[in-house]
Amino acid sequence: MEQFLQIFxxxxxxxxxxxxxxxxxxxxxxxxxxxLLGKPEDRTDQPGxxxxxxxxxxxxxxxxxxxxxxxFMHFTIYIGFLLINLEVLEIVLDGILGxxxxxxxxxxxxxxxxxxFFELLALGVVxxxxxxxLRRNSKLVPRFQKPEMKxxxxxxxxxxxxxxxVLMFALFTMNATDSILQxxxxxxxxxxxxxxxxxxxxxxxLFIPIYEGLNTKALIYLERFSWWIHIIGIFAFAIYITYSKxxxxxxxxxxxxxxxxxxxxEMDNMESVTKEVKIMLGMTNGNEGxxxxxxxxxxxxAKDVTDLTWKNLLDAYSCTECxxxxxxxxxxxxxxxxxxxxxxxxxxxxxxxxxHNIDEHGKNFEDGKSxxxxxTSKEELMACTTCNACVxxxxxxxxxLDIILQQRRYIAMEESSTPAAWNAMFxxxxxxxxxxxxxxxxxxxWAEDLKNNGEG
Amino acid sequence: MxxxxxxPTMEEMAAKGQEPEILFWVxxxxxxxxxxxxVTIAFIKILNAVGINFAVLGPExxxxxxxARRAGNEFLFQMQAVSxxxxxxxxxxxxxxxxxxxxxNTIKNEYPALGGNYExxxxxxxxxxxxxxxxxxxxxxxxxxxxxxxxxxxxYLGRANDIYEAPRKVLETLDADxxxxxxxxxxxxxxxxGGAQMFKDAEKGKxxxxxxxxxxxxxxxxxVIASGCPFCMTMLSDGVKNxxxxxxxxxxDLAELxxxxxxx
Numbered sequence: 001m002e003q004f005l006q007i008f009x010x011x012x013x014x015x016x017x018x019x020x021x022x023x024x025x026x027x028x029x030x031x032x033x034x035x036l037l038g039k040p041e042d043r044t045d046q047p048g049x050x051x052x053x054x055x056x057x058x059x060x061x062x063x064x065x066x067x068x069x070x071x072f073m074h075f076t077i078y079i080g081f082l083l084i085n086l087e088v089l090e091i092v093l094d095g096i097l098g099x100x101x102x103x104x105x106x107x108x109x110x111x112x113x114x115x116x117f118f119e120l121l122a123l124g125v126v127x128x129x130x131x132x133x134l135r136r137n138s139k140l141v142p143r144f145q146k147p148e149m150k151x152x153x154x155x156x157x158x159x160x161x162x163x164x165x166v167l168m169f170a171l172f173t174m175n176a177t178d179s180i181l182q183x184x185x186x187x188x189x190x191x192x193x194x195x196x197x198x199x200x201x202x203x204x205x206l207f208i209p210i211y212e213g214l215n216t217k218a219l220i221y222l223e224r225f226s227w228w229i230h231i232i233g234i235f236a237f238a239i240y241i242t243y244s245k246x247x248x249x250x251x252x253x254x255x256x257x258x259x260x261x262x263x264x265x266e267m268d269n270m271e272s273v274t275k276e277v278k279i280m281l282g283m284t285n286g287n288e289g290x291x292x293x294x295x296x297x298x299x300x301x302a303k304d305v306t307d308l309t310w311k312n313l314l315d316a317y318s319c320t321e322c323x324x325x326x327x328x329x330x331x332x333x334x335x336x337x338x339x340x341x342x343x344x345x346x347x348x349x350x351x352x353x354x355x356h357n358i359d360e361h362g363k364n365f366e367d368g369k370s371x372x373x374x375x376t377s378k379e380e381l382m383a384c385t386t387c388n389a390c391v392x393x394x395x396x397x398x399x400x401l402d403i404i405l406q407q408r409r410y411i412a413m414e415e416s417s418t419p420a421a422w423n424a425m426f427x428x429x430x431x432x433x434x435x436x437x438x439x440x441x442x443x444x445x446w447a448e449d450l451k452n453n454g455e456g
Numbered sequence: 457m458x459x460x461x462x463x464p465t466m467e468e469m470a471a472k473g474q475e476p477e478i479l480f481w482v483x484x485x486x487x488x489x490x491x492x493x494x495v496t497i498a499f500i501k502i503l504n505a506v507g508i509n510f511a512v513l514g515p516e517x518x519x520x521x522x523x524a525r526r527a528g529n530e531f532l533f534q535m536q537a538v539s540x541x542x543x544x545x546x547x548x549x550x551x552x553x554x555x556x557x558x559x560x561n562t563i564k565n566e567y568p569a570l571g572g573n574y575e576x577x578x579x580x581x582x583x584x585x586x587x588x589x590x591x592x593x594x595x596x597x598x599x600x601x602x603x604x605x606x607x608x609x610x611x612y613l614g615r616a617n618d619i620y621e622a623p624r625k626v627l628e629t630l631d632a633d634x635x636x637x638x639x640x641x642x643x644x645x646x647x648x649x650g651g652a653q654m655f656k657d658a659e660k661g662k663x664x665x666x667x668x669x670x671x672x673x674x675x676x677x678x679x680v681i682a683s684g685c686p687f688c689m690t691m692l693s694d695g696v697k698n699x700x701x702x703x704x705x706x707x708x709d710l711a712e713l714x715x716x717x718x719x720x
Contacts, residue, residue, distance in 0.1 A: 265616025266565035270530045274570065277534040301528065330646040330669075335662030383659040386526050386651030387611040392642050405526070412528030421656035422527045429532055433518035434484040435655055444514040446486075446493045447463045450500075 013095035020235035027242035034355040038310030043258040057256040063395040073128040080125035104196045119203040122168045129161045143323035148342040167233045174226035175204035251318035252396040259397040264388045301409025304370040305351045315398040316347035325390035331383040338383040340390035340400035346375035372407045465514035476511035481554035485686030492686040498715040506591045520562040527652040541572035555579040557612035557685045580623040580684045598717035600630040606678035609644035610685035635676045649687035670695025681707045
């Protein structure tokens, strides 16, 4: 009977692993395809600097510690996630091979020590997740209460945190029942051979009194049940994050590697405009072939997500909606509609929509919607002071400003609907060579006045 | 010495076959804005006093195009940039100093893509160099000795170009009591004028950004708010006036502080 159950479990596990693999693979392919809908941009220069940025920002989480408390709590969950994955490896191998605590036979004395350590980490994760749930759902941290967080984004954040706590408790239950079963070897040869004597563990031993009264059969079922909950939970979590804001756990790494390494103040030059300008100024010397090739100019600036670069789109999928950008935004702080986090969320939501449109209706399907207009509004985009506070604040080097400015280019050059005051500034620059309406002949007047009034 | 202030233009220099060591890029605010003209003159006084071989473009200078680009008008920006680069390259300019972080950022970071390659330094960096090399010596017990001064980081100098220390080093020579605002350096709060906001009204909100920043500056108890940017200067001066504190609290540029401390 036990033999049969064992093989049945192995089969179930194999099917589950394959199903989860397929679902995740399809989702990853969908996301990758969507990101590559963006315009090309070379982000492969200076590999040394890029590896270093990734090591500091993603692996080392340097910027998270700008806010020490949240940084430390986050680091606990991060380390817990990374190291407990070693145990998940054991669980997966046990699942496939039909073994139990496979690593115990290799690691011997070291094995209980490892499990002690994992359990302490798991306790840390539970604590940090509980603190995060409190922070998210109280008024303590205003950035979690902004309008763009209402509804699904708030629920998404809570689901993930609760999920992580449930996973940790499944782990504790599994280990606690296991520890009890180790002492019941005299009841059956299966129990004696199946549960190696790894002992009690740091945290789960506290749960032993709860389960000790159960008979051996019930304990085996509970141990199995927790084991399955834990591993199904992990597979489901892996699938879920590809639909949620939580993708940063993977994308933080490529996103920081492909960071913008230029000074933050530099805006990218639009080659398509340079060509027009040089023709207008008669600077082509009759040889327009010297100028960058006119590869289907398309729209100036960005109206939809496909007008953005692939890095803008990777940024959007990497954003975990922490809102540090929004909390430092001067426009947002003074009650304007602009929120850099919302710009990132809008970009991702629209990109998902475009992706589904392609899958359902083919590559050239137009749904009559766009990022600018249907997701972002002129009022938001116009409120930006380009101060780079949002860019500086992001722990994984996301750049909301670039997406804002590309949409402003669309508003100015395609839609010609910039505010009247800006239009006046434009014509002042054109006519007076200054943004104000002073006559250009007065530009050097300050020096003449200085000589004339003798003040010097 | 005031009558001997020398302000040579590139045109004059080129006619005499001379080359300046630096080109002082005055900028639109430095040329037209009554308040910022005083900063231009203060910097000119320092250059004269130290005996720097400099020139200005004078009537040949035009807007760098920064506000047009940030407002989304790439055409207008590039028109300005390309014609400015033509002038600068014709004079074979190598080194540019400017008192405007927006001009600084644009010429330094954005002109190279259009063929304009120069060494560009902000006047805070240049003043620091002059102090480090001993060319500027602030006399003992100057006007600002012991006075509370706070420095407002301009976004285009700070986060945009990671220049945080130069302006503070300049202020240190004043022997003043330097105090930092709650949000400073990389966390500095914008004055509200960047990204072409200088040239339009703010969107609907609860408060003006410059008022919020001025409140942060005033809460340090500083008697001088030091700045290195014409837009910040306007926004913070307006903020101080709005709070009716303009009698006791002055908004001054780094060049003005150094010039005043040296009785220039």
